[in-house]
Amino acid sequence: MAASVRNGRAGNLPAEANTFIGRQSELADISRLLGTARLVTLTGPGGVGKSRLALRAALAAREAFTGGGWLVELSELRNPDLLTNAVAQATRLTEQTLLPLLEALCEHLAGAPPLLLLDTCEHVLDECARLVLELLGRVPELRVLATSRQPLGVPGEHLLTVAPLPLGERDDAVALFAARATAAVPSFALTDANRASVAAVCARLDGIPLALELAAVRLRGLPLDRLLEGLDSRFDLLVSPARPRLARHQTLRTAIGWSHELCSPLERLLWARLSVFAGGWDVEAAEFVCHGGPLDAEDILGLLASLTEKSIVTREDDGAAVRYRMLDTVRSFGAEWLDGLGEADAVRRRHRDYFRWTARQGEAEWLGPGQRMWAERLSAEHANLRLAMEECLAASEPETALELAGTLWYFWFACGFAEEGRGYLERALRRAHTLGPEHTLAIWTHRLVTVVPDDLDAAESVSAAYVWLAEERHLPVPALPLTGASLAVRGESARSAVLYGSAPQWPGAGGGAEFFQLLTLAVQAYLLASQGAFERCAAVAERLRADCAKRGELWMRAWGDFFVSLSGIGLGRPDEALRTGREALAAKWRVHDQLGAAAVTDLLVAAQACRGEPELAAQLLGVSRRLWYAAGLPRLGNSETTVFRREYVRRLRAALGQARFAEAVREGHELGPDAAVTLALGGLPQQP
Structure with missing residues (x-):
C-alpha cells in the first residue's frame, strides 16, 4: 500500500518514460543530502541529465515524504511574476482564496513533510531564490530539490554538480x-x-x-x-x-x-517556428501558427511526424488528444534560428492571435456539451495562454489584452485560476486609455473572479439567520451550507438584475451573455433559499437546470442541482437532496471545479445527516474540509469559523460520541481526492 500522504495524495511525480541508466552514486548523494539539507540544487549544463536525475531521486525518496512529491516544471514559465502561481497549480492549490497566494501556498504545504522539485530554475533564478527562501522559512517540514544551470544562492543551499556520464566501454x-x-x-x-x-x-x-x-x-x-x-x-x-x-x-x-x-529545409523551418510555443501544442495550433511561405498548412502533420522520428519533437497521446512538445534545449536552438530568419515577431503574433481565437471559441461553446472538453483543453494550453497574454500586454493596442483577459472569464472563474486572472486583468486595465466593450468585459470579469471578505461575511450572516429560522420552524437540520452558493453567484451586476429587473449590455456575442442569464437565475435561487422559500427556490433551480440541459451544459447546471438539493433539505426530503447533490458533485468534478465540489459536499453532509447516517455525514465533513482547503478557501472548512460547521460538529458529535466522530472526520479528511468523491457519490473509496 502506498504511504498515507498529506491531503491523501502521493503528489504529481510522473512515471519515468523509459529505463533509467546509471547515476547510482549521484542518487546515493542526493538521498543522503535530502536527509539532512532542506535545499539541494543539481547544477550542470543543459542536456547533462539534471531533470531526469532529479525525478529519479524524487521518486526514490517519496516514501519518506508523506506530504507528497510535487514536480514544478518551470521551463514553460515565461513571466517570473507567475512563479508562485505555477507552484500553487502544480501542488493542486487552486487560486480561489482570500489569502495572499504565498500565504495560502505555505498553509497548503504545511503538515506532513512534502518534497518540492523545482525543475529548470535558471531563467527565473532570482524569483526562485526568493520563493524558496520564503517557503523554507514558513514551512519547516519542506524539502526542496532544484535543477538549475547555476546555484540559487539561498542560505543553506547544498550543491551537487551533475557531470556527464562515464565514457569507458563498460560505463x-x-x-x-x-x-x-x-x-x-x-x-x-x-x-x-x-x-x-x-x-x-x-x-x-x-x-x-x-x-x-x-x-x-x-x-x-x-x-x-x-x-x-x-x-x-x-x-x-x-x-x-x-x-x-x-x-x-x-x-x-x-x-x-x-x-x-540532417533535417530537410522545411523541417528546419517548422522546428524554428514551433519554438514559439510554451509547453506543448496540437496539430491545429501548429498548422495555424507555423504555416506561411514555403510551408503549407497541409504539410505540417507529415513534417511533425518526421521531426518526431528524428527525436526533435516528442509526441504525447492522451486518449483521443495528441500533443507535441520539445525539450527546452532543443526549443532554444530553434528560437535562435527563428531570430536569424527574422520571423520571430511575426510568428509570435500568429501564436497570440491563435490563442485569442481559441479563447473566443471556448467562450462561445462553454455553456454547451463541449464544456468538459474546453476545461481540459485550456488547462493543457495554460502555458500558451499565459504567453499570449504577455504578448497582448506588450502590444501597442491595450484592447487586445483587455479582450483576451476578459474573454477568459470562464477559465479564470470555473477552472480554478481566479488569482492569476485577476492579476492579468489588473495589468490590462492599468494600460487601458479609453472605454469600450473590451474595457466593460474586463471590468465585469475582474468583479466575477474577485472574492473579498465581505462576500464570506454576507454569506455567513445568511447562514446564521437560517439557524434562527430553522429553530423557529423546527426544521430537521439546524444550518444550510449557503456559503459556497454565494461564492458561485458572484457579481453585483447579476444581483442588480435580480433586484431591479435590469441587466447591463453584454459586450460582444460570446457565451458571457448566456452565462449572465443563467447567473441571474442562480442568484434568484440563492436569495429565495436564504429566505426559506424552498418551494420557489426549487422552481427557479429547475428552470436553471432546464435551460442548461437545452445547451448540454454541465457546470452551471450543477448549481441548479445544488439549489434543488438545498431545497430538498429545507423541505425535509433528504433522499431527493442526496440524489441531486450527487448529480451536482459528479458534474463539478468532471469540469475540475474544486470550489463547487467543496460547496456541494457540504450539502451531502446535511443530506446524510437528515437521512440518519451520522457516521457517513461525519466522514463527508472531513472530505468537505479537505476540499475547501484544496480550493484555496480553508476558512470555509474550519470547524469553528462557520455556522454550518459549528452546528454539524455539535450534532454529529452528540450522535456518534467524541471518539468515533473524530475518527470518522479524520477518515474522510485523509482520503485522496478521487477516493473522497467516490465516497460522496455513494461508492466505496480506495484507501491511499
Whole structure:
C-alpha cells in the first residue's frame, strides 16, 4: 500500500518514460543530502541529465515524504511574476482564496513533510531564490530539490554538480546509447564487435545524455560507422569563435546542430517556428501558427511526424488528444534560428492571435456539451495562454489584452485560476486609455473572479439567520451550507438584475451573455433559499437546470442541482437532496471545479445527516474540509469559523460520541481526492 500522504495524495511525480541508466552514486548523494539539507540544487549544463536525475531521486525518496512529491516544471514559465502561481497549480492549490497566494501556498504545504522539485530554475533564478527562501522559512517540514544551470544562492543551499556520464566501454554512457539505440532500431545490439565504435561516439559527445539520445536515433538512417564519421566532420559545427562556449555546451550544440543539418529545409523551418510555443501544442495550433511561405498548412502533420522520428519533437497521446512538445534545449536552438530568419515577431503574433481565437471559441461553446472538453483543453494550453497574454500586454493596442483577459472569464472563474486572472486583468486595465466593450468585459470579469471578505461575511450572516429560522420552524437540520452558493453567484451586476429587473449590455456575442442569464437565475435561487422559500427556490433551480440541459451544459447546471438539493433539505426530503447533490458533485468534478465540489459536499453532509447516517455525514465533513482547503478557501472548512460547521460538529458529535466522530472526520479528511468523491457519490473509496 502506498504511504498515507498529506491531503491523501502521493503528489504529481510522473512515471519515468523509459529505463533509467546509471547515476547510482549521484542518487546515493542526493538521498543522503535530502536527509539532512532542506535545499539541494543539481547544477550542470543543459542536456547533462539534471531533470531526469532529479525525478529519479524524487521518486526514490517519496516514501519518506508523506506530504507528497510535487514536480514544478518551470521551463514553460515565461513571466517570473507567475512563479508562485505555477507552484500553487502544480501542488493542486487552486487560486480561489482570500489569502495572499504565498500565504495560502505555505498553509497548503504545511503538515506532513512534502518534497518540492523545482525543475529548470535558471531563467527565473532570482524569483526562485526568493520563493524558496520564503517557503523554507514558513514551512519547516519542506524539502526542496532544484535543477538549475547555476546555484540559487539561498542560505543553506547544498550543491551537487551533475557531470556527464562515464565514457569507458563498460560505463554508463555506452549503456545509455545502446539502450536508446535499441529503442530506436530494434535490430541494434551492443556487441564486442561494435562496442569500441559506440564508445567512440560517446566520447565525441562527452557522455552528455541529451546528445547521446539525439545521436542514437540517427541509427534509423545511418550505420554506426557513418554516424561516427558524421560526428567527426561536424564536431565544431555552429560554434562561433566570437562567442566561445564551454566544451560541454559546444558538444551539445554540435549534437543538436547536426540533427538540424540532417533535417530537410522545411523541417528546419517548422522546428524554428514551433519554438514559439510554451509547453506543448496540437496539430491545429501548429498548422495555424507555423504555416506561411514555403510551408503549407497541409504539410505540417507529415513534417511533425518526421521531426518526431528524428527525436526533435516528442509526441504525447492522451486518449483521443495528441500533443507535441520539445525539450527546452532543443526549443532554444530553434528560437535562435527563428531570430536569424527574422520571423520571430511575426510568428509570435500568429501564436497570440491563435490563442485569442481559441479563447473566443471556448467562450462561445462553454455553456454547451463541449464544456468538459474546453476545461481540459485550456488547462493543457495554460502555458500558451499565459504567453499570449504577455504578448497582448506588450502590444501597442491595450484592447487586445483587455479582450483576451476578459474573454477568459470562464477559465479564470470555473477552472480554478481566479488569482492569476485577476492579476492579468489588473495589468490590462492599468494600460487601458479609453472605454469600450473590451474595457466593460474586463471590468465585469475582474468583479466575477474577485472574492473579498465581505462576500464570506454576507454569506455567513445568511447562514446564521437560517439557524434562527430553522429553530423557529423546527426544521430537521439546524444550518444550510449557503456559503459556497454565494461564492458561485458572484457579481453585483447579476444581483442588480435580480433586484431591479435590469441587466447591463453584454459586450460582444460570446457565451458571457448566456452565462449572465443563467447567473441571474442562480442568484434568484440563492436569495429565495436564504429566505426559506424552498418551494420557489426549487422552481427557479429547475428552470436553471432546464435551460442548461437545452445547451448540454454541465457546470452551471450543477448549481441548479445544488439549489434543488438545498431545497430538498429545507423541505425535509433528504433522499431527493442526496440524489441531486450527487448529480451536482459528479458534474463539478468532471469540469475540475474544486470550489463547487467543496460547496456541494457540504450539502451531502446535511443530506446524510437528515437521512440518519451520522457516521457517513461525519466522514463527508472531513472530505468537505479537505476540499475547501484544496480550493484555496480553508476558512470555509474550519470547524469553528462557520455556522454550518459549528452546528454539524455539535450534532454529529452528540450522535456518534467524541471518539468515533473524530475518527470518522479524520477518515474522510485523509482520503485522496478521487477516493473522497467516490465516497460522496455513494461508492466505496480506495484507501491511499
